[in-house]
Amino acid sequence: MKLFNDLQTQKVSKGTILLYKGDICKSVYRVVKGCxxxxxxxxxxxxHILHFAAEDWLITDMDSFINSKPSNIFINAIEDSxxxxxxxxxxxxxxxxxxDDLLEQNNKxxxxxxxxNKRLMNLLSATAEERYRDFIETYPTLVQRLPLKLIASYLGMTPEYLSDVRRKLVQK
Structure with a gap:
């Protein structure tokens, strides 16, 4: 049995909230298309954005999913997905x-x-430019797809400050 074979799929419109704070998380979402x-x-x-999940990424509230505890987060579609x-x-x-499949899931x-852990360390100690460079490396397909305000929220800065960071990088 492969974990991702024969799973139920669902189309989700942009803006749909899949998990509300306070609800018990009943699914792990693997993004086939969208974000x-x-x-x-x-x-x-x-x-405050914690995580993006584009194609082939997983997203959930693991504590809520595993322990049937009320979720502390929201999950929503930022693109038709x-x-x-x-x-x-x-x-x-x-x-x-x-x-082999268990090893693959363990590696994921x-x-x-x-x-x-890398994201947490970056938020605590990296410069804005370093955080943005790491975002580009982690999510190369999202740089052009996401609005600046979402990327800025993820990086812990204002959209205006992120624009300055991007402008300085282009000048280098």
Missing amino acids: LKSYVVDKSGKE EVSLITTSDYNNISQLSH LINNLIST
Whole structure:
């Protein structure tokens, strides 16, 4: 059994919220086409993007999905998208995967953890230019697809400041 074979797929219109804060997350979304984002909203109503998921990326609230806890995040479609759904029952049958498929999924989880740790370190200690360069390296297809304000939110800066960073990079 391959984890992503024969999964339910769903078309999702731009702007559709797939997970609301407070709901129990019932799916891991694998993006077939399009782009999703996960984010939190602070007390002042400001959105902080945690993660983008473009083609072949996964996105979920793992704590909510695994532990049936209320989610702390939102997930929504920022483009018309198509996603494959890994449900809790699919996940509970993971033991039916072959050894090679389990290794592949383990490697994806490890890469996700590495990427998350790198992102956290960048937010804490990298310059704005370094964070933007890392974004380009991590999400090369999204640089031209996403509005500047979404990229800026992800990088922890204003759109105006990101414009300055981009302008300085072009001048170099």
